[in-house]
Amino acid sequence: MQTRIRHFALALAPALLAVLLLPGCGKKESETSSTMTGSESTGTATMPAESTATGAAGGGQLSDANIAAIVLAANDADISNGKMAKAKTKNSDVRAFAEMMITDHGSSNKQAKDLAGRLKLTPEDNDASKGLKTSADATRDSLKKMKGAAFDKAYIDNEVAYHTQVLSTIDNTLIPNAQNADLKKLLQDTRPVVSHHLDRAKEIQGKLGGGAWLAPGHGARAHRTPSRKA
Amino acid sequence: MPFRQGARLAACALLLSAAVAGCARAPSAHGPVTHAVHMHALQFQPDTTTAAVGDTMVWTNDDIVPHTATQDGNAWDTGQIQPHASARVVLARAGNAPFHCTVHPTMRGLVIVRGAP
Numbered sequence: 001m002q003t004r005i006r007h008f009a010l011a012l013a014p015a016l017l018a019v020l021l022l023p024g025c026g027k028k029e030s031e032t033s034s035t036m037t038g039s040e041s042t043g044t045a046t047m048p049a050e051s052t053a054t055g056a057a058g059g060g061q062l063s064d065a066n067i068a069a070i071v072l073a074a075n076d077a078d079i080s081n082g083k084m085a086k087a088k089t090k091n092s093d094v095r096a097f098a099e100m101m102i103t104d105h106g107s108s109n110k111q112a113k114d115l116a117g118r119l120k121l122t123p124e125d126n127d128a129s130k131g132l133k134t135s136a137d138a139t140r141d142s143l144k145k146m147k148g149a150a151f152d153k154a155y156i157d158n159e160v161a162y163h164t165q166v167l168s169t170i171d172n173t174l175i176p177n178a179q180n181a182d183l184k185k186l187l188q189d190t191r192p193v194v195s196h197h198l199d200r201a202k203e204i205q206g207k208l209g210g211g212a213w214l215a216p217g218h219g220a221r222a223h224r225t226p227s228r229k230a
Numbered sequence: 231m232p233f234r235q236g237a238r239l240a241a242c243a244l245l246l247s248a249a250v251a252g253c254a255r256a257p258s259a260h261g262p263v264t265h266a267v268h269m270h271a272l273q274f275q276p277d278t279t280t281a282a283v284g285d286t287m288v289w290t291n292d293d294i295v296p297h298t299a300t301q302d303g304n305a306w307d308t309g310q311i312q313p314h315a316s317a318r319v320v321l322a323r324a325g326n327a328p329f330h331c332t333v334h335p336t337m338r339g340l341v342i343v344r345g346a347p
Contacts, residue, residue, distance in 0.1 A: 096335075103333055104295040111294045111313060189294045192271040196334060 062177040065124035067187075070174065071112045073129040074166055075105040077136030078159075084140060085155045093204045094152045097159070100200070104193055115186055149208070156205050163198035170194060262320075264288055267339065269297045269311070269331070274339035282344045283324050290316040297331045299339070307332075 062070075082101030089095050116123060123129075139158055146154050170191050178184040262284040268275045270292040281287065289299045291311040299317070300307040305327065308317035321327075324345040331337035 100333060107295045107313065186294065193293065193295055196272045196336070200336070 062126070062128075062173065063124065064119075064178060064180050064183050065121055066126040066129070067174050067178055067183065068112060068116050068121055069123040069125050069129040070132065070169075071187075071190075072109060072123055073132040073136075075109040075112070077132060077139075078105045078162070079109070080136065081140060081143070081155065081158070084143060085151075088147065089152055089155070090148075091152045091208075093207060094156060097156070097200060097204055101159075101197070104197070108190060108193065111186060115182055119180060119182065121180075121183075153208050156201055156208055159201040160198065160205050163194055163201060167191070167194050167198060262286060264318075265341075266290065267299070268292050269299075269337070272297075272331075272334055272337055274299070274329075274331075274337060277338070278340045278342065280342045280344070281321055283321055285343075286318050286320050287341060288316055288318045296333060297337065298333060299329050300332050302328045302330060 078101050082098040082105070085098035086095060086102065089098065115121075143151065143155055143158070170187055175184060175187045175191075178187055263281070264286045265279045265281050265288065267279060267287060267289050269289060272293065274289075279287065287299070289297075289308055289311060291297050291313055294313050296310040296312050298308050298310055299319070305323065306319045308319060310333070311317045321341065321343045324343050327341040327343055329339050329341065
């Protein structure tokens, strides 16, 4: 029973992430200007009519400073999970994957920090970045209590769901909202890396026989039709 | 006289074709050549290079994560190449040299190394 509760908690984390990273999350009602398209759209989130590079996080729009904070938080979460997995797992595939997470997300963070420095952009925490940290901490707490094959499966299942959601967020929220060309390029360069991680995680998931209780992209709005800023 | 002109034309054509072949392929009587391979979107581009013993391979990392170019038998290894950096290897042995990135093992490439002329 306890195991099932843990699994449920882990399953919930990427869903929470999905909701937190949805464009419009935490926005004031006056800022709505929705242009959702496509018959598959099930979301009710809204995209801001315009975005400013220096807008405050509390103002509702994702500024470049907000996006930088989200990128750093997302990288930090996966680095921490990777470090835990590297220490706990005995599975060579899971270990290699964890090492790749530490290396790649560490490098991604360095690129983001270097760029922020060049642009004199101070990453600004916002609902999404804070929620990401909270959700990642909860996931890690659940994973900490697991071991052996159960841990490997839960870790990789979470990585599949996490990277599925991050990829969707990059495509639908971060790239369309980024104002600075260099930041946009960094996000575009990040995309194939995240996609590669997702493919590799799915491959390992298949070997471990995972995914039964945590379907990739199970988040409530993971399959929304992409909506872009006008 | 026409025979001489024909011979000259033929010689020029031969010279030209040899020059073109020399551009496409690195080995040559003109000495070692440098071959560039880019690491982009977690792929080696191009993924196959034909070179000669003594030629130099240069890998440039255009990605935001580190990569390596490591010969499958570890005959040579660039070590980690950080984003926006390059590393080079001089090809010492003839033969096919498949290589990969140790950080991202699905990244694969091949160098076909021909013996010195």
